[in-house]
Every structure is written in structure tokens, then in C-alpha cells.
Amino acid sequence: MRISLFLIGGAVAVFLAAGLSLFFGSTWITPDQVVQALVSPDMANQDQVAVVELRGPRTVACILVGAAFAVAGAIMQGVTRNPLADSGLLGINAGAAFALALCLALLPGMNFSGVVLCSFAGAAFAMAVVYGAVSFRRRNVDPVRLVLAGCAVGLFLTALAQAVAIFFSIGYSLTFWTAGGVAGVRASTLGMTAPFIVVALALSCVLSRRVAVLSLGDDAAQGLGVAVGKTRTLCLLVVMVLAGAAVALAGPVAFVGLMVPHVVRRFVGADYRAVIPASMVGGALFMLLADVIARTVMAPTEVPIGFIFAIVGVPFFIWCARREAAALD
Template sequence: MNNNRAFANEAGPQLKTRPMAAVAILAGGLIVLALGIAGSISVGAADISLSTVWEAIFHFDANVNQHQIIQELRLPRALSGALVGASFAAAGAIMQGMTRNPLADSGLLGLNAGAGLALALCFAIVPSLPFSSLMLYSFLGAAVGAGMVFGIGSMARGGLTPVRLTIAGAAVSALLIALAEGVALYFRIGQDLAFWYAGGLAGTQWLQVKMTFPWIAGGLAAAIILSRSVTLLSLGEEVATGLGQRTTAVKIACMLVVLVLAGAAVSTAGPIAFIGLIIPHVARMFVGVDYRWIIPCSAVLGALLMVFADIAARMINPPYETPIGALIALIGVPFFLYLAQKEKRVFS
């Protein structure tokens, strides 16, 4: 009870929150997400009416060809898109709050590149691995990448600062991506790896949804549980320690959650960058700086971005698909440059 009062007295004046805006985003976002999933199911090489989508979901008839397309191909793809977007966005929100680095996300801090190298090795050495094993190796690769980034960033005098974390992440990511491309050239799996690096949801089946849903749901639940601690970390190490938080244990727990979320998302859709960078900033702009609101709102907005990006990927150049990673990068790169300019004082 005293700890909660201390949190309110110490952090309260610094926390500008808008709970009503957060509730509106969560409620409205979930409604729009449901509509977006329905639209994603209806759009494709063969357009399907929304009434048929409704019938296929709630009154499935195996004898109707369109019902089979919806149930076996488009519904798992749409649901995977929502899960992947929520995972990347929530992971990015945790990273930004934990490191106090506005440029942090799972892609910039080596997790995506580490998972990519692990999957490249799997494609090359044991191409017939089941999806469950690919997920496990994706987690391990992400952990190796994150460990290298934090290890290298902590070696300099003064410890791990936001700018050192970003520079170490860029260097380690470049190294791991180069190694993955070397593996691809040597084992002649460049086409498979290039398809995966481009990012996308084509070919997603119920197996991926069933395998990733428990991990992602558990990761999101853990992220919400840790959100108060992330808020304290975002106020500074001294404030968090002064309020009785065990910062080292919280950071380890946060990194494990990020590994689970990013690893599951990367293994499903590839290393789609910038979702975890953009969405937490958008959520913060609307709801304030309290991560108890930022994390769930980021998850909803990330799911929305991924679902609608997947729709756009199929509509730009039908019947071919534009890589989702390229579409999101068109937004993400200018946004990243804007943030780098806005936060240039961090690098001084």
C-alpha cells in the first residue's frame, strides 16, 4: 500500500496520461480490427463478399469452395497478421520504455537479425524441420542477437546508454544479416531466405496460428503485468530504485517477454521492421506516457497496421503480392529519420 502511494506521489506529476483516450483506442481499435480482419478475408485473387465471409465463419459448409478458401487460407492469414502486429508493437513499447530509447525496437536491437540467422541455418542444414522447431530456434537466435547487443553496448565506459545500445544494435544486426546471407549463398537457399526477409503472411496456415497463439497471448499478458514496472524504468533508474523496484530482475523479465513476442512474430512473418518503432510513439501521442496504457494500445494499433498492410499488399499489384515489409518501411524509414532528428539531443 505504501509502495503504491509512493508511486503515485513520485511518478504522478511526471505521468501525463489520458485514460479516456486509451479506452477509446482499445474499444474502437478492436471494432475496426474485427472489420479489418473481415476485409482481409474477403480480399484476394478472388474477391469474396462479406456475407459469404460471415457464413463461412459461423455456418461453415465444407461443400462450398469459397468456405474452404476462407477457413483454410484467409482466416488463419488474417488472424496471424493481427497476432504478429500486436507482438512487434508490444515488444517495441517494452524496449523503448525499458531502455529509455525512443529509437528502440526488436529490429534495431538485434533480435530480428538473430532470429533470421538461426532460421537461415535451419533452412540450410535441416530444411524439413517442423514449424515448432523453427520457432524454438527463432527464439534462440533472437536471444543470441540481444545478448550480443547488450554485451557490446555495456563494455564501454559509462555502461549501457541509449546511444550505445542503438549503435551496438545496428552493428550486431549488420553482422548477423551478413552471416545469414553468407549461409544463403553457400547453401544456395537465397530465394527461400529472400522471401522470408521480405516479410509477409502468404502461405500461413492454422498450424502457425495454433503454435504461436499461446506464446503471443502469454507474452502480451506478461507485458501488461510488467507495464507498471516499465513505466517506472522509463522515469529513470534512480526513480525506479528509489520506489523499491528490483531493476535488474525487471529488465531480465522484460527481455524474456520481448524475446518471446519477437521470436514468435519473426518465425511467422519474417523480420518486419518499424512496427515496434512507429506504433508505441503513436500510442504515446494519444494516451500519454504511462505504459499501463501504452502497451495494450500499442498491441491493438500494431494489429491494425499489420492487417491493413496485408490488405494493401494484395491490392497494389494483383494478382501478385507486394512484400509487407517494404510497405511498412515506406512509412517507417521517414518516421525513423524524423525521430532521429527530433531526438538528436540524445546523441550529444
């Protein structure tokens, strides 16, 4: 009952936050114009065009990106049994960012489908390096080593991306993109990435039971009949798709995958059969609210959404680290 109430309440909150995203922005559009744009848009009216072509795709992108990052973080935390794990801390976002920096530098005319594929390739490369370095000649994956390896690989790939930006004079474009945000999302780009995210989110719900078993440990999972290696690989592939598509759409937005699963566990418990769908709802809500704040707090100038997440995420990460350290003492 508690889980059902959370999911229903979260879905209602996402719907209301989506309404805020449509009605409020860096420029004021009257409510009647917004409603008219949603019901029967007049494409000769600039305000209605802005709602249909800018705010609409941006709102949908916030829902998908927030859900993707949050679910990716929840799966990583369950598979690695590390409460501090997410796609950003494990270098996956940095890998996608590095691949996109190469695209901007070497193939500036590449279409968006190519950008998405490059993002996937970068995410897969970073994930393979981190996970391979930690699991090489080891039966079990040490969660602490995994985070340390992820941070090291992430910093290295970020430095390479910055070097590429300096050498090819694309610093402004790369900085604008790495700050994170969905300001540049259009219907065409959304149509390219949305199917990947939706399919990966559906697979994550299907895999939620196996993630719950893996969170008990490899020995317990094997005793319950789960093929640990295959299941972990499949889960990481889903994380790669979620992170790669979300980064291609909104940039390497940090802390969503770390914070949202922690918050939803306080409402639905530690069972990943509930944590994963709850993280989907919570991530969408968090991203929507952060984007509305980024658009309106200094209107008409927009604040990078990465700045909003950093204000909340850094203290939250420190609190989580101190909590885990206290639990180990």
C-alpha cells in the same frame, strides 16, 4: 477516459480491419460466400475453403504479429529509455532470421515447432550479444550505444544469413521469408506460435507498471523499490519471446515496433501502463491494414508486406531521428 476511449475505438477498428482482411484479398470472393464460410463452411466449395484455411489464419496472424512487434518495441523503448529502440533496430529480428536461415540450410526437414525454437534461440543470442556488449563493466546502459551495437550486430547477422543462403543455395526461400508477410500461415503453424505470443502479451501488461518506472531511470526505479536488474532481464525475456515468435510466423517485419508506440503516445500519453495495451491494439490494426494493402494494391500479385512498411517506416524513422536530435540541441 481518453485511454479507455482509445482502447475501445481501437478494438472496434481492429474488428473492422479483420473484416476487410476476410472479405478482400488477391482474388475476389463474394461476400455471401465469405459469410457462409464463417457461419457454416462447405469444404467442397473452393472459395469457402480459401476463407477458412487461408484468410482466417492469415487475419489472426496479422493481429498477433502486429501486437507482438508493437509491444516488443514499446517495452524496449521504455526499458532502454530510447525512443528509437525496437526489436529490429536492436538486432533481435536479425538473430531470429539468422537462426532460421541455418534451419533452412542444415535441417530442411525440421518441423515448425523446431523452427520456432530456433527462432527463439537466435533472438536470445542476438539480445545477449547486444546487451552484454553495451552493459559490460558499466552500471548504466547508454541508449545511443545500445542502438549502435544493435545495428552492428543486426548487420553482421544479416550478412551471415545471406552467406548461408548463397553457400547452401537457399537464396529464394530465404528472400521470400525475409521480405515478411503472413501469406504462408496456416492453422497448424498459428497454433504453435499463438500461445507464446498470447502469454507474452499478458506478461507485458503485468509488467507495464515496472516498465513505466524503469523509463524514469535506474536511480529513480531503485528509489521506488524496483529491482532494476531482475526487472530489465524479465522484460527482455518477454521481448525475446514476442520477437522470436513473431519472426517465426511472419519474418523479420521492420518498423512496426518503432512506429506504433510513437503514434499511440500522442493519444494516451507517455505512461507505459497505457502505452503497452494501446500499442497492442495499434500494432494489430497497423498490420491488418498493411496486409490488406499488400494483397489488393497489385492483385492478383501480392506485394511483400515489408515493402509496405518500408515506404512508411523509413520516413518515420528519419523524422524521429531529426526530432530527437533537435531535442538534444
